[in-house]
Amino acid sequence: MDRTEKEELVSTLNASFGEVSLVIVTQQTGLTVAQSQDLRRKMRAAGANFKVSKNRLTRLALKGTKFEGLDSLFSGPTGIAMSEDPIAAAKVAVEFAKDNDKLQIVGGAMDSQVLDVEGVMALAKLPSLDELRGKLIGLMQAPATKVAGVLQAPAGQMARLLNAYAQKGEAA
Incomplete structure (x- = not known):
């Protein structure tokens, strides 16, 4: 060299x-x-x-x-x-x-x-940079998923309640 x-x-x-x-x-x-x-x-x-x-x-x-x-x-x-x-x-x-x-x-x-x-x-x-990014994205998505579940719960309960009344009315 x-x-x-x-x-x-x-x-x-x-x-x-x-x-x-x-x-x-x-x-x-x-x-x-x-x-x-x-x-x-x-x-x-x-x-x-x-x-x-x-x-x-x-x-x-x-x-x-x-x-x-x-x-x-x-x-x-x-x-x-x-x-x-x-x-x-x-x-x-x-x-x-x-x-x-x-x-x-x-x-x-x-x-x-x-x-x-x-x-x-x-x-x-x-953990590697990619692993940390995955965990961070998972943490950021978790609250959104929980909020969507909470918002859908009352509507689902209302639908089940109306369905129960409809079935009760048919039975009578």
Whole structure:
């Protein structure tokens, strides 16, 4: 890799760090190509991505971004998971690390707040953005459904009362 390619990689990574709200730093020792492709596929499906790059170049790309505090985590064979959704990359990384002991989570950052391993694990336990939206819509629809039921109840009772009088009149 020559100097211009390195500069291009650093600027691309720097731009990526500016667009995302979550970065997770992992160490992968002995991860096979198939396992690495599986991890990348799962990340893409969740709206995140996973990259492996040289630590020195990644540290250069971190400068001037909100993730500058992650600088000390880059040593050894590291990979970075990034996503705009603050929970998507954390969920995939934690699930993959549970199933595969060759991937270890070192830490991460959500916006400018640096997270340790426990912080990333706690973030992964939170419901996803889509789940939260579904719950919110359900909560907003519930009162409307209850109001409609209350408004229909008197009309239904009146119809049953008239039906009872009609049946009583026919019987007599």
